[in-house]
Structure formats: C-alpha cells, structure tokens
Amino acid sequence: MDAVSDAAKPVLPDDRALVFVGFMGAGKTTAARRLARRFGVEVVDADARISERLGMPIDRCFAEQGEAAFRALEEELVGELLETARGGVFSLGGGALHSERIRNALRGHTTILLDVDVNVAWERAAGRGRPLARDPQEFRELYLRRRPMYMAAADVVLPADRRDRIDAALPSILALADAPAGTRLLWATSASGDYPVFVGRGLLGATLSPVGGNGFLVTDDQVGPRYADRLGRELAATIEIPAGETNKSLQTAEQVWIALGEHGMTQSDHLVALGGGVVGDLAGFVAATYQRGVPVVQIPTTLVAQVDSAYGGKTGVDLPSAKNYVGAYHQPSAVVVDVDTLSTLPREEAAAGYAEVVKTALIAGGHLWERVRTGADPDADTIFECARTKLAVVAMDERDGGVRQVLNLGHTVGHAIETVTGYARYRHGEAVGLGLLAALRLSGQDELRDEVAALLAARGLPVWIDPAEVDLDAVVAATARDKKRRTGQPVPFVLLDGPGAARPGCQVGDEELRAAVGELAQTGGGAS
Structure with missing residues (x-):
C-alpha cells in the first residue's frame, strides 16, 4: 500500500461527502481509503456495509436471493447513508447508481467517477468472485449501458490508471466547494503532466486553480474588451492581438514575445490565454517558447476552443503555405471553461464550433454521438464529454x-x-x-x-x-x-x-x- 504523507493535511468539507463511483475494477475502494487516510477518517465502503447487514458475501447473496433483492437492500442502506451524511469519504458499488434514490442523494455531495477502460476493468474483476464479471461479452455490454449513468452523475472524472492520481487532483476537487453550482472537474493526463479542466457557468471570476507568479493576459481585440475585466485574478499586463486566423502567425508571436519582455515576465510567472482557438494556439506557442517555457492557463471563449483546441497541448502558428506548420507541444497548467461566454458568440462562430462537436461525437460514438445526432444545441454536458473524449485519446498518445x-x-x-x-x-x-x-x-x-x-x-x-x-x-x-x-x-x-x-x-x-x-x-x- 502506498504511503501517504501526513504533512499539511487537507480539510475535508463538513457538509459534502466525497463519493467514489465507477465500474467494477475501477479501484474505488482503494482510492477512497487512500483519500480517507489523507483526512484521518474512516472510509464508508457501501459493499462492505451491505455484506455486514446480510451476514454473507455479496456473491452469495446474488446466488441465493438474486440481484433484485440485493439492489433493494443497496438502495435502502446506501440511500440512507448518503441522505444523512455530513462530510466523509464513501465508496459505492458499481451498480448503485441504478437507483434513482441514490442518484438524487448524490446531488448533495461531490461525486468522483474513477473512469476505467473496459479491458482494464475486465482484467481486474474477472475470476475474483464477482457475480457480474463471468462472461466477457456480457461484462462489456454492462459497461456500455452503465457508462452514461456514471457520466451524468459525476462532478469529477478522474482516470483510474494510477492510484496516486487522487493526490494530485485533490486540491482541484476541494476547490469545487467554492465554485459556482454545477461546476464539474475533468482531470487531464499526459506523459508531460496532469492538469485540471473546470467546466461550468460563471467561472471567469472564480480562482479555481492558482498558478504561481504574476499572470500576463494574452487575448484578442474582440474578446479582451468584453471579458478581460471579469477575470478573478490580478494581471501584470494585458496584451491584445488582432482577431482572426490570419493573425496566427510568427509575426504576431514575435510581437507578444517582445511585449512580455518589455513587461518583465519571468519563468516564475504564467500566461493566461483568453479567447478562441487562435488566441489559445498562439499564446500556448508563446508560452512554450518564451524563456524556453512558462505555464499557461487556457480560458477558451468559443465553442471550437471549448470542445477541442484548448486541450491536449498542441500549440502553434500558421505559415502561408500550410496550417500549424510551426509549433510545440506544451500542456496547459489548467483549463477553465465558462460556458456563459458562448452566449455572446456570433451565430457564425457558434456554428463553426459545432462542426468540431460533430467530429468529436463521430470519434467517440456511443452516447455522445446519440446525443449530438439529435441536433440539440451543445450544452455544458456535451462540452464536458467532448473534452473527455479528446483527453482520453491524448492520454494514450x-x-x-x-x-x-x-x-x-x-x-x-x-x-x-x-x-x-x-x-x-x-x-x-x-x-x-x-x-x-x-x-x-x-x-x-x-x-x-x-x-x-x-x-x-x-x-x-x-x-x-x-x-x-x-x-x-x-x-x-x-x-x-x-x-x-x-x-x-x-x-x-x-x-x-x-x-x-x-x-x-x-x-x-x-x-x-x-x-x-x-x-x-x-x-x-x-x-x-
């Protein structure tokens, strides 16, 4: 078992429990125990409580009484635990969210989905006495049926690939307590490092993921006048560039490099990129190259940036002969997606972003494609799922x-x-x-x-x-x-x-x- 330092123990919210959910084999119990040790509390393991109440293992209950009897007891016991909980750390069974009562009770807490690949889940769960992990095809079908349910309930989506992910993500998870209602957190991972992605409404003024040093804002002459003064952070300087793809060039990058030098930006400071894909790509490239690399916080304000370009670390500028020919990989330190900024987006820009929504849904398939193919307007949940789809791919490559x-x-x-x-x-x-x-x-x-x-x-x-x-x-x-x-x-x-x-x-x-x-x-x- 990994050792966890007791230094600087975080403070557990006293009104909202941290509740781990996810499919079989996601590692919910392990993550919950790790987190509970950080807070110095006992984890509430729902399956263990049910086994105690039954006086028998869960697989025996399935065999002797059937799944329906087990689910009825699960709903009663877990529903009561969540409805009366004031703080604490919980781990729920993989099928607990089938209960409407449990789903409703989760709304008063912070629900953390440990997002596990189905093949990894099968390797972890098969042959371990789990009654629903005996046939690989049925296991996969169950995974696909449950996945939309998990995503709909999750306030936080955390990859289940490493046990220590929860340690890095914890400060951002706790920051949700002070965020506007409905804010969700997606934890992005890559070979270069991890970072939080916050998606919600009213986030421009929220300080969710502080980055060290002074902030230097890069924006364009359309977005800056509208939103720059609403950022909830002190800025050492604001640099505006002309809007439009034709300005995503080496000449514009040079102008920003020069301005940062004149304003005295150092390696201990960071950039804030406020705008659409052009601003995000260019500011990210500037951050990757200024003094050989400084942090950048992406605050995308267009649909195309919120569903695609703000994530994954690809930065760059265009050449007259080809698009994105000069660039670097440079992951952001955080991404803050305020869906409210889309309300002022011109119709043509919103439509252009929609093409990236369709593209991402075609790549993802499943419930995201089923949602998008209805033609419904992209909402915060659609944006969140598009970002999750892209970042899952980036994590692999x-x-x-x-x-x-x-x-x-x-x-x-x-x-x-x-x-x-x-x-x-x-x-x-x-x-x-x-x-x-x-x-x-x-x-x-x-x-x-x-x-x-x-x-x-x-x-x-x-x-x-x-x-x-x-x-x-x-x-x-x-x-x-x-x-x-x-x-x-x-x-x-x-x-x-x-x-x-x-x-x-x-x-x-x-x-x-x-x-x-x-x-x-x-x-x-x-x-x-």
Missing part, C-alpha cells in the same frame, strides 16, 4: 505517434481548404465540416455522410464549395503538404468505419481523393 491522429478526422481536407483560401474565406470549423464530408465519402459511409451534412446545414454551415471561389485542384494538391506526411510516404487520412470506429494512417488514392473533394462542388444548393 500525446505526440501523435498513432492513435491521437484520429482527432484529425476531417482535418486533412479541411486544413487544405483553409490554406488555399488564405485562411480568410472559411472559418476553421466550416472547413472542418467540409473535410468531414469528404472523409465520410472516402470511408464509404454514404448514409452517415448524408446525416452529417444535414446536421451541418441545419446550423448554416457550408456543405458545398463554389468552384468559382476555390480551386479544387489546389485543395487536392494542398493535402500533400499536410503536416502529418512523412518523407517518401503518402499523406495518411483518418477514415471512419462508423461512429466510434475511426482508423488513422489510411492511404487514399489520388482519384478517390479528387472525387471526394470534387463532390463538394457538385452538391450546390446546400448551405453556403
């Missing part, structure tokens, strides 16, 4: 060695469209939407392509290209300059076998690519 390339679904053609049009004709999300349609045609997913086209068109996004404005041959040629290419090898594409089944590293023939891009000019009459 931070530097694009393989699986992370699935996040480029639709981007190879999309980036080519942006480059050919000088980053001025299409917003990033608009180009990605067009790229998605090309990728789905290349994947042979004709019905899914039609469904996605309808979702995009309903938001006013373009689903065809005017060949009088865009040289389609130049678009095809520009895909060959995609930054994923390797010397002597064709550019790899991401194709889709269906929602939740993306394949990176696929080779596409020249004629297939030309046909898929050319089709974008043959579907005139759609949104433009």
Whole structure:
C-alpha cells in the first residue's frame, strides 16, 4: 500500500461527502481509503456495509436471493447513508447508481467517477468472485449501458490508471466547494503532466486553480474588451492581438514575445490565454517558447476552443503555405471553461464550433454521438464529454505517434481548404465540416455522410464549395503538404468505419481523393 504523507493535511468539507463511483475494477475502494487516510477518517465502503447487514458475501447473496433483492437492500442502506451524511469519504458499488434514490442523494455531495477502460476493468474483476464479471461479452455490454449513468452523475472524472492520481487532483476537487453550482472537474493526463479542466457557468471570476507568479493576459481585440475585466485574478499586463486566423502567425508571436519582455515576465510567472482557438494556439506557442517555457492557463471563449483546441497541448502558428506548420507541444497548467461566454458568440462562430462537436461525437460514438445526432444545441454536458473524449485519446498518445491522429478526422481536407483560401474565406470549423464530408465519402459511409451534412446545414454551415471561389485542384494538391506526411510516404487520412470506429494512417488514392473533394462542388444548393 502506498504511503501517504501526513504533512499539511487537507480539510475535508463538513457538509459534502466525497463519493467514489465507477465500474467494477475501477479501484474505488482503494482510492477512497487512500483519500480517507489523507483526512484521518474512516472510509464508508457501501459493499462492505451491505455484506455486514446480510451476514454473507455479496456473491452469495446474488446466488441465493438474486440481484433484485440485493439492489433493494443497496438502495435502502446506501440511500440512507448518503441522505444523512455530513462530510466523509464513501465508496459505492458499481451498480448503485441504478437507483434513482441514490442518484438524487448524490446531488448533495461531490461525486468522483474513477473512469476505467473496459479491458482494464475486465482484467481486474474477472475470476475474483464477482457475480457480474463471468462472461466477457456480457461484462462489456454492462459497461456500455452503465457508462452514461456514471457520466451524468459525476462532478469529477478522474482516470483510474494510477492510484496516486487522487493526490494530485485533490486540491482541484476541494476547490469545487467554492465554485459556482454545477461546476464539474475533468482531470487531464499526459506523459508531460496532469492538469485540471473546470467546466461550468460563471467561472471567469472564480480562482479555481492558482498558478504561481504574476499572470500576463494574452487575448484578442474582440474578446479582451468584453471579458478581460471579469477575470478573478490580478494581471501584470494585458496584451491584445488582432482577431482572426490570419493573425496566427510568427509575426504576431514575435510581437507578444517582445511585449512580455518589455513587461518583465519571468519563468516564475504564467500566461493566461483568453479567447478562441487562435488566441489559445498562439499564446500556448508563446508560452512554450518564451524563456524556453512558462505555464499557461487556457480560458477558451468559443465553442471550437471549448470542445477541442484548448486541450491536449498542441500549440502553434500558421505559415502561408500550410496550417500549424510551426509549433510545440506544451500542456496547459489548467483549463477553465465558462460556458456563459458562448452566449455572446456570433451565430457564425457558434456554428463553426459545432462542426468540431460533430467530429468529436463521430470519434467517440456511443452516447455522445446519440446525443449530438439529435441536433440539440451543445450544452455544458456535451462540452464536458467532448473534452473527455479528446483527453482520453491524448492520454494514450500525446505526440501523435498513432492513435491521437484520429482527432484529425476531417482535418486533412479541411486544413487544405483553409490554406488555399488564405485562411480568410472559411472559418476553421466550416472547413472542418467540409473535410468531414469528404472523409465520410472516402470511408464509404454514404448514409452517415448524408446525416452529417444535414446536421451541418441545419446550423448554416457550408456543405458545398463554389468552384468559382476555390480551386479544387489546389485543395487536392494542398493535402500533400499536410503536416502529418512523412518523407517518401503518402499523406495518411483518418477514415471512419462508423461512429466510434475511426482508423488513422489510411492511404487514399489520388482519384478517390479528387472525387471526394470534387463532390463538394457538385452538391450546390446546400448551405453556403
């Protein structure tokens, strides 16, 4: 068992319990015990309490009395424990959230989901006397059925890969007590380090994850005047850049480097990036390179940034010949997503961000795709789940060695469209939407392509290209300059076998690519 230092014991909230939930094998009991030792309290293990009440092991209860009898007792006992709890640390069984009474009782506490991969869960649970872990296929199906239930209840989502994750995340978990109601925490992990992602409303003025030193704000001339004075932090300086993709350049980065030097920023200070994808990418790149690296807190204010670009550590600027050709991997120290900022987003910008929501849902599949395909407006839960999807991929492959390339679904053609049009004709999300349609045609997913086209068109996004404005041959040629290419090898594409089944590293023939891009000019009459 890992030793936990007693130095500087944290203070356990006296009104809200910390409750661990998750699937079998997630390590809920272990994490709860570890945390309870930090606070000097006893953990309340729901399954152990039920076994005591029954006077027998849970697997024996299942065998002799059936699952229904067990669930009835679980609901009664756990429901009462949570309804009367004032503080403390709890661990619940994997199926406890089937009870509406228990789900309602959790609303008065902080629910921590230990998010475990189904294959890892099976390795940990199989052959250990668990009545619901005997058949691998049934186990997987149960996992998929329960997953939306866990996500809906969770205030905190914490990867279950390491026992000490809870130690690093604890200060951020405790910060939720002072955050606006409804704030949720997603713990991001990567080979370079971990960081908190807060998602909620009214977060601009909240100090949730303090970073050392002075804060230097980088924003643009549209977002800064609207939101800079609402940040709940002291700022040593504010640096505004012109808004728009055309300003995501080395020249703009140089201007920010010079300004930071003139204002006296040191390595003990940090940047705050307030804005959309352009600000986040550029400020992240500046943070990665200024004095060989300083921390950056991302505060995304557009939908595309809140669901995608603020996470994962990819930073950079564009060259005239290709998008994102100069950059660095530099993970943020924290991401604070205030969904309220979307209320002032122009309709066209919100629509452009929606394309990234669709892309992420296609990659995730499952309940996220089922939610998005209804055409409903993205809400805080959708944004949270999109961020979780991306960060789960980044945790496996931070530097694009393989699986992370699935996040480029639709981007190879999309980036080519942006480059050919000088980053001025299409917003990033608009180009990605067009790229998605090309990728789905290349994947042979004709019905899914039609469904996605309808979702995009309903938001006013373009689903065809005017060949009088865009040289389609130049678009095809520009895909060959995609930054994923390797010397002597064709550019790899991401194709889709269906929602939740993306394949990176696929080779596409020249004629297939030309046909898929050319089709974008043959579907005139759609949104433009």
